[in-house]
Amino acid sequence: MFTSFGRYILLLRLSFRKPEKFSVYWGEVMREMVSIGIGSLGIISIISVFIGAATTIQIAFQLASPLIPRSIAGSIGRDTTILEFSPTISSLVLAGRVGSSIASQIGTMRVTEQIDALEIMGVNAPGYLIAPKIIGGITMVPLLVIVSIFLGIGGGYLACFTSSDVSTSDYVSGLRDGFDPLTIQVALVKSLVFGFIITSICAYQGFYTSGGALEVGQSATRGVVYSCVMILFADLVITRLML
């Protein structure tokens, strides 16, 4: 375990060496940002709307009491979405979608000698392959989480609109009530850290793949599993430190 951690740190150090030519690396960063950001927008939108809607309905059901104002569904739904559902659930989904793609792409390049070809040319392979993915991850995951927050809250509004549990005016009133900007900061810090975890761990797993197609699949699976575990661990640590 310590050997793997050491190799992971060394790989990260190699990844952020001075690029051979900035313009080529910038092109790769842009490509990764499109792949991670635009490529994941669909799935993030779908899960955000449905989770936002389902959460609001469940809160309304659990807090159905004449002693509790109906608007509380909006307040709790907002904070839950901002603090937990959007950053954490979105990142777990992204670990599956983006992380497996990164690990299998780099793993395939390793077993087909494409990484050897880069090294022979004098290219810093970790820098060329991994750094753009990490930069893409730490920039696009927070943006996706912001989109997810809006869509999750929108999903709650939709649930109120289509059911009689909570009125839309109560929901909007709850959203406005007692908003603390710190929750947004926490969500953004979490998403930045999760973006780094997903891209770096999966890239590491792919980079040290050896063997053939079977091992590429195993690397992708390991990358996703380790990323998910580390996301949940980091979630706990950040929540404890910031709230």
Place this chain on the structure above:
Amino acid sequence: MIEIKDIYKTFGDNDVLKGITANFKPGKNNLIIGGSGSGKTTLLKCIVGLHAPTKGDVIFDGENFTDMDFEQRVPIRKQIGMLFQNSALFDSMTVEDNIIFPLNLFSTMSKSEKLDRANFCLERVNLEGKNKLFPSELSGGMKKRVGIARAISMEPKYLFVDEPNSGLDPQTSIVIDELISELTLEYKITTVMVTHDMNSVMGIGDNILFLYQGKKWWEGSNKEIAHTDNKELNDFVFASKFTQAAREKL
């Protein structure tokens, strides 16, 4: 010229290379041959720096490559072209982008100059007009030729070739061999080729290094190989009845 001095390579308890010394001269096809597991590919990887030798030196025109760190190796690496066994073309790039890739990183050429260079390299390997195809759209022989075009795009001084004929039919193998040989002579490249193919050995082997059990067992030219009395080499080269018959006619 490339000099390798007393190269050892050990993986765990397995001694793969045991003190190999040789010189590879420019403008010559230097072939490394030997049975499976004899250490040919490991030796090639030690020479190009993909493996660090356990002991020994690799010297490119007087510069000790083994002692250098990553940054120091870059100027030498820019002079190296390599054709891999499976071509190792970048799947996500077109043929043209594969060839231009090293130029994008290491040259100061304008875009049109790079395109001209890519077209020249493609013409050189008889693949004119295939610029926009992806590697998945190419046959095995075409992939090898694109691999050669990429390898020569930076006008290398040293060309390394790992089993260029594996998976190819005899006619395409000869085309690839002739192409490598022509480029070697034309640009005075120091070519080091690992091969199993006896047609390559007899056809273009200017200097042949025979490895046996991790050691240099024999060295000579393709003319000398037919008359050697080295038992292990004869068993390897003239294993088939066809090559035995060919030898008797020589």
